[in-house]
Amino acid sequence: AQSVTQPDARVTVSEGASLQLRCKYSYSATPYLFWYVQYPRQGLQLLLKYYSGDPVVQGVNSFEAEFSKSNSSFHLQKASVHWSDSAVYFCALSPASSGSWQLIFGSGTQLTVMP
Amino acid sequence: GGIITQTPKFLIGQEGQKLTLKCQQNFNHDTMYWYRQDSGKGLRLIYYSITENDLQKGDLSEGYDASREKKSSFSLTVTSAQKNEMAVFLCASRPTISNERLFFGHGTKLSVL
Numbered sequence: 001a002q003s004v005t006q007p008d009a010r011v012t013v014s015e016g017a018s019l020q021l022r023c024k025y026s027y028s029a030t031p032y033l034f035w036y037v038q039y040p041r042q043g044l045q046l047l048l049k050y051y052s053g054d055p056v057v058q059g060v061n062s063f064e065a066e067f068s069k070s071n072s073s074f075h076l077q078k079a080s081v082h083w084s085d086s087a088v089y090f091c092a093l094s095p096a097s098s099g100s101w102q103l104i105f106g107s108g109t110q111l112t113v114m115p
Numbered sequence: 116g117g118i119i120t121q122t123p124k125f126l127i128g129q130e131g132q133k134l135t136l137k138c139q140q141n142f143n144h145d146t147m148y149w150y151r152q153d154s155g156k157g158l159r160l161i162y163y164s165i166t167e168n169d170l171q172k173g174d175l176s177e178g179y180d181a182s183r184e185k186k187s188s189f190s191l192t193v194t195s196a197q198k199n200e201m202a203v204f205l206c207a208s209r210p211t212i213s214n215e216r217l218f219f220g221h222g223t224k225l226s227v228l
Contacts, residue, residue, distance in 0.1 A: 034216065043218075043219035044207075044219040045219070102173070107157035108157050
């Protein structure tokens, strides 16, 4: 069965510091992978997605993520965080097969950026 | 651009009560979803629908009914609210049969007294 694990429920960093939010997945083949962000009192918004090709994908607001098939991981990174990046971040997986409609989410990581 | 509108934003119910949440989208998307968000547990799929009048159960469907009478709307019914239940219900839609991104509404926050 497919699953997504985000091992860190909460992460706190200082403004200007670098960031890595971890995501591990379980799936028998290469899935489609996503990072979504949920700002306070807002719906989830797509940050970036990986379908195939270059394992490093760029997203909005200078976020990027690196897909690793050998590690079954899709970690989110940012070189220098801003206080406005404080939000909940979700990693998600969609099986890469036709007729598969489900998007499976991790439990989320609450990011707090200290001024 | 389009929008997903969930009503109501806040819902307070009594134990045992039947409660209905509504979702409207004007993207003209085929597929719509209902997720439940609990603190520390991420999003769990309740129901989804790939076209009008279609319903598919997710992992969390027990205790819920859903209805997709029109392409643009997808409603969710809590058949019997549980005491002290508190969660956010998120509606989402997706444009095509491919694995494109989901678009989300802002959620309905449910509290059961």
